[in-house]
Amino acid sequence: xxxxxxFSSGPAMLPADVLKQAQQExxxxxxxxxxxxEISHRGKAFIEVAEEAEKDFCDxxxxxxxxxxxxxxxxxxxxxxxxxxxxxxDKTTADYVDAGYWAASAVxxxxxxxxxxxxxxxxxxxxxxxxxPMSEWKLTDGAAYLHYCPNETIDGIAIDETPNFGDExxxxxxxxxxxxxxxxxxxxxxxxxxxxxxxIGPAGLTLVIVREDLLGKASVACPSILDxxxxxxxxxxxxxxxxxxxxxxxxxxxxxxxxGGVPQMERINQQKAELLYGVIDNSGFYRNDVAKANRSRxxxxxxxxxxxxxxLFLEESFxxxxxxxxxxxxxxxxxxxxxNAMPLEGVQALTDFMRxxxxxxx
Amino acid sequence: xxxxxxFSSGPAMLPADVLKQAQQExxxxxxxxxxxxEISHRGKAFIEVAEEAEKDFCDxxxxxxxxxxxxxxxxxxxxxxxxxxxxxxDKTTADYVDAGYWAASAVxxxxxxxxxxxxxxxxxxxxxxxxxPMSEWKLTDGAAYLHYCPNETIDGIAIDETPNFGDExxxxxxxxxxxxxxxxxxxxxxxxxxxxxxxIGPAGLTLVIVREDLLGKASVACPSILDxxxxxxxxxxxxxxxxxxxxxxxxxxxxxxxxGGVPQMERINQQKAELLYGVIDNSGFYRNDVAKANRSRxxxxxxxxxxxxxxLFLEESFxxxxxxxxxxxxxxxxxxxxxNAMPLEGVQALTDFMRxxxxxxx
Numbered sequence: 001x002x003x004x005x006x007f008s009s010g011p012a013m014l015p016a017d018v019l020k021q022a023q024q025e026x027x028x029x030x031x032x033x034x035x036x037x038e039i040s041h042r043g044k045a046f047i048e049v050a051e052e053a054e055k056d057f058c059d060x061x062x063x064x065x066x067x068x069x070x071x072x073x074x075x076x077x078x079x080x081x082x083x084x085x086x087x088x089x090d091k092t093t094a095d096y097v098d099a100g101y102w103a104a105s106a107v108x109x110x111x112x113x114x115x116x117x118x119x120x121x122x123x124x125x126x127x128x129x130x131x132x133p134m135s136e137w138k139l140t141d142g143a144a145y146l147h148y149c150p151n152e153t154i155d156g157i158a159i160d161e162t163p164n165f166g167d168e169x170x171x172x173x174x175x176x177x178x179x180x181x182x183x184x185x186x187x188x189x190x191x192x193x194x195x196x197x198x199x200i201g202p203a204g205l206t207l208v209i210v211r212e213d214l215l216g217k218a219s220v221a222c223p224s225i226l227d228x229x230x231x232x233x234x235x236x237x238x239x240x241x242x243x244x245x246x247x248x249x250x251x252x253x254x255x256x257x258x259x260g261g262v263p264q265m266e267r268i269n270q271q272k273a274e275l276l277y278g279v280i281d282n283s284g285f286y287r288n289d290v291a292k293a294n295r296s297r298x299x300x301x302x303x304x305x306x307x308x309x310x311x312l313f314l315e316e317s318f319x320x321x322x323x324x325x326x327x328x329x330x331x332x333x334x335x336x337x338x339x340n341a342m343p344l345e346g347v348q349a350l351t352d353f354m355r356x357x358x359x360x361x362x
Numbered sequence: 363x364x365x366x367x368x369f370s371s372g373p374a375m376l377p378a379d380v381l382k383q384a385q386q387e388x389x390x391x392x393x394x395x396x397x398x399x400e401i402s403h404r405g406k407a408f409i410e411v412a413e414e415a416e417k418d419f420c421d422x423x424x425x426x427x428x429x430x431x432x433x434x435x436x437x438x439x440x441x442x443x444x445x446x447x448x449x450x451x452d453k454t455t456a457d458y459v460d461a462g463y464w465a466a467s468a469v470x471x472x473x474x475x476x477x478x479x480x481x482x483x484x485x486x487x488x489x490x491x492x493x494x495p496m497s498e499w500k501l502t503d504g505a506a507y508l509h510y511c512p513n514e515t516i517d518g519i520a521i522d523e524t525p526n527f528g529d530e531x532x533x534x535x536x537x538x539x540x541x542x543x544x545x546x547x548x549x550x551x552x553x554x555x556x557x558x559x560x561x562i563g564p565a566g567l568t569l570v571i572v573r574e575d576l577l578g579k580a581s582v583a584c585p586s587i588l589d590x591x592x593x594x595x596x597x598x599x600x601x602x603x604x605x606x607x608x609x610x611x612x613x614x615x616x617x618x619x620x621x622g623g624v625p626q627m628e629r630i631n632q633q634k635a636e637l638l639y640g641v642i643d644n645s646g647f648y649r650n651d652v653a654k655a656n657r658s659r660x661x662x663x664x665x666x667x668x669x670x671x672x673x674l675f676l677e678e679s680f681x682x683x684x685x686x687x688x689x690x691x692x693x694x695x696x697x698x699x700x701x702n703a704m705p706l707e708g709v710q711a712l713t714d715f716m717r718x719x720x721x722x723x724x
Contacts, residue, residue: 008400008401009402010602013396013400014399016389019388019389023385026384033364037376038370039370040373073440080586085585112582112585202605203603203605203606204602204605221475223443223471224439239438240373240557242564244564244566244607323396
């Protein structure tokens with residue numbers, strides 16, 4: 001069948017090479033005669049997979065040695081609970097920056113465990129949706145931590161600034177849809193977490209990077225499967241982890257290293273985003289209403305000037321092998337999610353299609 | 363390579379036909395040109411997979427219509443927390459029957475949320491490990507529920523009695539290692555849960571069957587990803603579920619239906635267990651120290667009379683294509699886990715090997 005490019009926001013496209021390898025060894029992994037998903041997580045063979053994945057992840061993000069990496073159940077949403085349950089300690093409030101759908105969802109969950117102080121960072125610049133710069137975020141005295149979401153998958157909004165609030169502020173962030181897509185300075189954060197299903201692997205695995213001095217103060221009410229200390233003490237095997245997802249994540253990390261690592265991914269992601277936003281901006285037919293400084297390189301929502309053409313656009317793009325372009329119901333229109341696994345050729349195929357569609361219907 | 367039979371306790375063997383189908387369609391599912399793990403959980407294609415899996419599961423277990431099935435993150439251990447968080451309501455205690463490692467682990471987690479009343483059901487019969495019959499379990503007035511584990515994966519102990527405590531008692535049970543292996547009367551339970559990685563699919567998915575009148579009383583402290591009502595209201599898609607595991611579970615359910623469903627599985631499982639226990643009992647070389655009434659049909663621990671032969675047994679059995687027979691560190695010796703996916707031929711191969719090993723070393 002013809003080449004398909006899948007712009008799904010998550011679960012999302014995986015690198016084609018990774019899927020091919022997984023397929024090849026699915027029934028007979030490492031000549032064992034069994035699948036990697038059929039072996040014990042406590043056996044030597046799987047522990048090698050697990051440790052190598054962790055090491056590669058640390059290499060890719062230059063994670064300092066005073067940070068622990070946890071492979072967890074529960075998705076990004078699970079971390080909305082885990083974060084206050086693990087980091088509040090004896091404090092009763094935390095700062096939550098609201099700049100989009102997911103940041104707001106984190107606030108809602110945090111209310112179960114504390115009185116979050118919400119910093120509304122949404123603003124407009126020349127009528128375009130934007131986020132107030134970090135220098136304007138008014139932090140609260142006595143807050144246990146600051147939480148923000150550097151890439152809003154649904155809104156297509158990114159906060160690319162590097163946090164610089166001083167050593168006293170524990171910065172935590174939901175990197176679900178941007179992890180590994182650009183270089184970050186992990187040392188500026190207390191906790192980074194990310195659901196796997198965008199840039200890491202299949203749904204059902206969540207990665208947490210936590211500074212080790214933040215361990216050991218989980219609430220008694222924290223379910224053990226979400227307790228960072230319990231997970232850390234058990235090498236993320238307090239209970240059976242999602243082993244196949246962990247293995248696939250490991251393959252993705254190897255693929256990233258082969259491709260030149262995060263710096264090279266960042267370059268390609270920039271190219272892809274410039275190409276797509278360029279076509280949108282140089283057209284009266286398509287529009288994106290996010291201010292340039294806050295445009296996401298991962299999730300590009302765009303609208304057709306004439307929304308009555310939406311369904312035709314979706315129908316024709318699907319027929320052209322460009323899948324899952326329908327925008328989130330909250331935002332409408334279209335959305336192209338262009339994570340690491342989306343090659344430049346995929347965005348080229350999309351922009352070629354968009355130009356052609358505009359020519360025919362504009 | 364030669365046929366391999368994998369006796370891993372979990373993650374465990376999957377039906378060979380299921381793995382083959384998954385392999386075949388891993389990169390191009392339903393002619394979509396993408397993998398099933400790359401598509402949105404909210405799209406029509408995946409929702410069909412999800413609904414069909416749920417329906418097949420309900421068919422297989424004859425689940426009454428006043429029960430809800432939830433597809434969850436977090437493993438069986440996650441349910442150790444979820445159960446008190448969802449079912450305690452305004453009560454402060456629950457009865458926990460302790461008959462093995464996992465039942466005791468559930469007690470430990472429950473202590474975070476209530477004062478569990480532990481019913482020690484461990485006993486001996488003619489020097490063999492056994493469980494007191496249900497008629498001797500002394501329940502507590504005012505307990506929110508009764509919890510037990512009908513199959514102890516590590517101890518090789520099963521409680522096959524059907525609960526009959528009257529309508530007032532909410533019976534909850536950890537069916538992780540026995541679900542779908544034998545017929546059960548779901549209507550006798552308030553909550554049944556099971557980690558997938560033994561009889562359902564790959565690790566990282568947990569199934570919960572909950573009677574609908576028990577919904578709606580989760581503690582405020584319950585993380586939303588473990589809140590039965592939230593999961594139910596969102597068709598188990600409050601957050602991105604482990605989609606690939608859900609899909610694979612669906613394939614396993616179809617396979618079970620093709621094979622004659624749970625009644626036929628029960629017959630085969632009984633045959634397999636009788637064959638293996640028979641060889642053990644008719645030998646002075648091997649022994650199993652569980653009383654007959656409480657022997658697990660799923661997990662068969664056995665010891666060699668001369669434990670200095672343990673490593674040779676493991677080495678030779680592995681070479682013969684009989685994998686993962688090492689017993690849990692708590693119990694030692696050997697353990698053969700013979701879930702639904704293990705064909706009778708696998709147990710025949712194992713018993714042939716055991717007889718031959720005894721002949722050579724006995």
